[in-house]
Amino acid sequence: MAINRRSFLNAILGSGFVGWLGSIFYPVFSFLVPPKMPEANVQSVNAGLINDIPLNSSQILKFGRTPVLLVRAQSGEFKALAATCTHLDCTVQYREDRQDIWCACHNGIYSLAGRNLAGPPPKPLSQYVVNIVDKEVVVSKPKQIG
Amino acid sequence: MLKKTMQKTYHWLDERFKITPLVEFMSHKQVPVHKHSLWYYMGGVALFLFVIQVVSGILLLLYYQPGIDSAFESVQFITTKVSFGWLFRSVHSWSANLMVFFVFVHMFSTFFTRTYKKPRELTWVTGSVLLLLSLFFGFSGYLLPWNELAFFATKVGTDIAGAIPFIGEPIKLLLRGGEGVTGATLSRFYAFHVALIPAAFTILLFLHLLFVQRQGMHEPEFFQKLPENKKRMMPFFPNFVLRDALLWLLVLNVILYLAVFFPWEIGVKADAFAPAPQGIKPEWFFMFMFQALKLLPAHIFLMEGEVFGILFFAIAGTVWFTVPFWSVFIKENLRLKLMKLFGIIVIAFILILTIWGYLD
Numbered sequence: 442m443a444i445n446r447r448s449f450l451n452a453i454l455g456s457g458f459v460g461w462l463g464s465i466f467y468p469v470f471s472f473l474v475p476p477k478m479p480e481a482n483v484q485s486v487n488a489g490l491i492n493d494i495p496l497n498s499s500q501i502l503k504f505g506r507t508p509v510l511l512v513r514a515q516s517g518e519f520k521a522l523a524a525t526c527t528h529l530d531c532t533v534q535y536r537e538d539r540q541d542i543w544c545a546c547h548n549g550i551y552s553l554a555g556r557n558l559a560g561p562p563p564k565p566l567s568q569y570v571v572n573i574v575d576k577e578v579v580v581s582k583p584k585q586i587g
Numbered sequence: 588m589l590k591k592t593m594q595k596t597y598h599w600l601d602e603r604f605k606i607t608p609l610v611e612f613m614s615h616k617q618v619p620v621h622k623h624s625l626w627y628y629m630g631g632v633a634l635f636l637f638v639i640q641v642v643s644g645i646l647l648l649l650y651y652q653p654g655i656d657s658a659f660e661s662v663q664f665i666t667t668k669v670s671f672g673w674l675f676r677s678v679h680s681w682s683a684n685l686m687v688f689f690v691f692v693h694m695f696s697t698f699f700t701r702t703y704k705k706p707r708e709l710t711w712v713t714g715s716v717l718l719l720l721s722l723f724f725g726f727s728g729y730l731l732p733w734n735e736l737a738f739f740a741t742k743v744g745t746d747i748a749g750a751i752p753f754i755g756e757p758i759k760l761l762l763r764g765g766e767g768v769t770g771a772t773l774s775r776f777y778a779f780h781v782a783l784i785p786a787a788f789t790i791l792l793f794l795h796l797l798f799v800q801r802q803g804m805h806e807p808e809f810f811q812k813l814p815e816n817k818k819r820m821m822p823f824f825p826n827f828v829l830r831d832a833l834l835w836l837l838v839l840n841v842i843l844y845l846a847v848f849f850p851w852e853i854g855v856k857a858d859a860f861a862p863a864p865q866g867i868k869p870e871w872f873f874m875f876m877f878q879a880l881k882l883l884p885a886h887i888f889l890m891e892g893e894v895f896g897i898l899f900f901a902i903a904g905t906v907w908f909t910v911p912f913w914s915v916f917i918k919e920n921l922r923l924k925l926m927k928l929f930g931i932i933v934i935a936f937i938l939i940l941t942i943w944g945y946l947d
Contacts, residue, residue, distance in 0.1 A: 474757075475764045475771060501860050506767060508860050524862070529880070529893065530746040531739050534862030545863040546743055547881045561892050563885040 481505045485581035491573055499535030502580055508532055509569055511580055514553055515540060521569035521580040522555045528562040542566070616823035619806050626696035627804060627827075628834050633693050635835040636686035637792070639842065640724075643679040644781070651731065653777040655770040658733035659856040666853060677846035683725060685842065687872045690721050698910070698930050702805040708911035710802070713795040715908040720788045725870055727780040733773060734854030739863045741776070742768045744873070747880070750893050751901070769859070868944065875937045876900055878944035907933065 486502045488494070488511050499512045501524055508524035512535045522542065524532050531546035541558070542551040549560035556565045570581045601607055618627060650669055652661040665672035694714060697703055703711035730741045745768065749759030764771030810818065821827055855864075869877045876896075883892035890898075906913075910926075917925055 473761055475760065478765060501862065503860055506769075506859075510862075526863075529743045531742060531863040531867070532861065545865050545867050546739060547877075557885065561881065561883055561885055563891045563893075 483582075485579050488578040488580055491576050491578055494578060497537050497540065499537075501532070504582070509580060510535060510542065510566075511571070511578070512542070512553060519571040519573075519578060520553050520555075521571045522551075522566040523569070524566075526562060527557065527564040527566065528560070533566070613824045614822065616800075616803065617820040618804050618823055618827045619810050620819040620821050621807065621810050623696075623700055623807060626693075626700060628831060629689055629693040629696055630799075631831045632834060632838055633686055633689040634792070634796075635838060636682045636689060637788075639682040639839070640679065640686060641785070643675045643682065646675045647679055648781060653731070653773055655733060655773060655857075658731060658773060659853070662732040662853055666850075673850055674846055677850045678842055680851035681842050681845045681849075683728060684871070685838070687721050687725055690718050691872070694718055695930065695934065697805075699927065700805065700807050701926065703911040703914075705911070705915070707798070707802060707805065710795060710798040711911050712908065713791050713798065717788065717791050717795060720784055720791065722872060724780065724784050724788070725872060727776040727784065729870055730773060730776045731780060732853060733857050735857050735861070735864055736854055736867060738768060738857035738859070739867050740869045740873075741772065743877075744869070745772070747893065747897060750891070750897050752894065752898075767859070871941065874944040875940035878940040878947065881944075881947070 510524040526544040549562040749755045764775045887895040
């Protein structure tokens with residue numbers, strides 16, 4: 442294929458133009474992506490004295506920026522679960538009357554073990570570990586395996 | 588005296604900018620008069636509501652302070668301390684909702700009168716983008732008071748965007764300005780709401796109106812078939828414009844009535860560590876999608892329910908907004924009935940799910 446002077450110059454100018462566009466938009470798009478913010482690596486949170494937490498109640502604990510739901514069941518047993526609904530990111534709550542975990546946004550229902558029972562949630566809530574140390578309730582992140 | 592000054596000003600302008608041809612164009616422009624003429628006014632009402640949005644929005648900007656420690660407080664300050672602050676905030680919220688409503692009415696009326704057909708395909712497309720921008724206006728403005736309902740609606744809305752296959756996560760990150768909905772999200776939504784969307788909206792609106800002016804008012808098929816002497820017409824200026832103005836005045840009165848007797852609530856300040864409150868709901872124009880997502884099971888065809896829902900709405904939206912381009916391939920004798928049926932199904936779907944959403 443013969444290349445004449447005009448098409449050669451058009452190709453050079455065209456690629457120059459594309460390069461120019463790239464030099465404008467690359468910094469703009471990079472600017473739009475937020476930088477990664479370091480998050481405090483909280484391994485465990487003290488939820489208070491065991492005697493101060495009534496039966497059939499719940500509270501939300503702050504694991505850095507992550508909410509964790511601590512439930513004390515009617516039986517006295519403690520359960521700690523990620524409080525973020527696996528459906529669309531809302532924060533779940535413990536329903537004392539029905540003794541289950543409920544997401545008000547789209548009516549998702551989980552068992553106290555975190556299993557998704559009804560509604561749209563596709564996955565269970567991840568579990569946290571609860572230990573009683575000197576009458577203090579301590580909630581910790583589950584140990585990563587491997 | 589006044590007349591003389593006006594004439595002088597006109598001549599001064601005409602000498603420099605040749606405005607006589609424009610005035611002549613306006614005075615020769617005709618609007619068809621028939622049983623569906625009412626629908627011609629809907630776009631104008633939406634335009635008027637946009638102007639109210641701009642004016643009341645600029646006033647609110649003078650006091651509003653974005654930021655998780657100041658947004659809610661500044662809206663409280665506007666409504667309780669600033670003279671007529673309650674009025675302008677309520678007018679802004681009410682006219683925003685009415686604007687979306689009239690954009691929908693305008694869209695469906697152009698759909699059922701088949702105004703989108705050749706040569707007005709691009710008017711339909713620019714109108715569709717304006718509708719999407721209006722929804723984004725509503726979505727971004729909803730968060731600005733930083734209250735509980737808005738906080739969770741934003742979480743859900745941005746998470747829905749995040750579920751789009753492949754491009755979802757980057758979009759979610761760009762919208763939120765980070766992993767979660769935080770002060771960074773509020774800053775971004777503020778920028779979208781007061782700068783980015785208004786700029787895009789103004790450009791699109793200019794194009795949309797330019798197309799309408801250039802091509803003139805659409806004549807429905809039954810009107811086109813009438814003999815020339817049976818076609819009733821009305822001059823655009825001043826007859827149509829004055830009727831427009833009267834309707835705008837009525838709409839303004841309705842907004843003021845709503846703002847005074849049904850002031851917009853501020854709600855409860857957002858707390859990132861509080862559970863989602865009972866009765867959480869999005870704005871009414873997202874209700875049908877919200878309800879559809881609520882009804883979908885966790886998994887459909889090996890897909891997560893929400894992904895299925897999002898794909899469904901994305902495809903349905905694309906089909907709807909490209910109507911002028913694919914409807915021409917339907918056989919002419921079937922087209923009229925099929926398109927009418929399609930429109931009725933879409934309206935019924937939206938209405939039923941919206942009502943269901945409120946009753947649920």
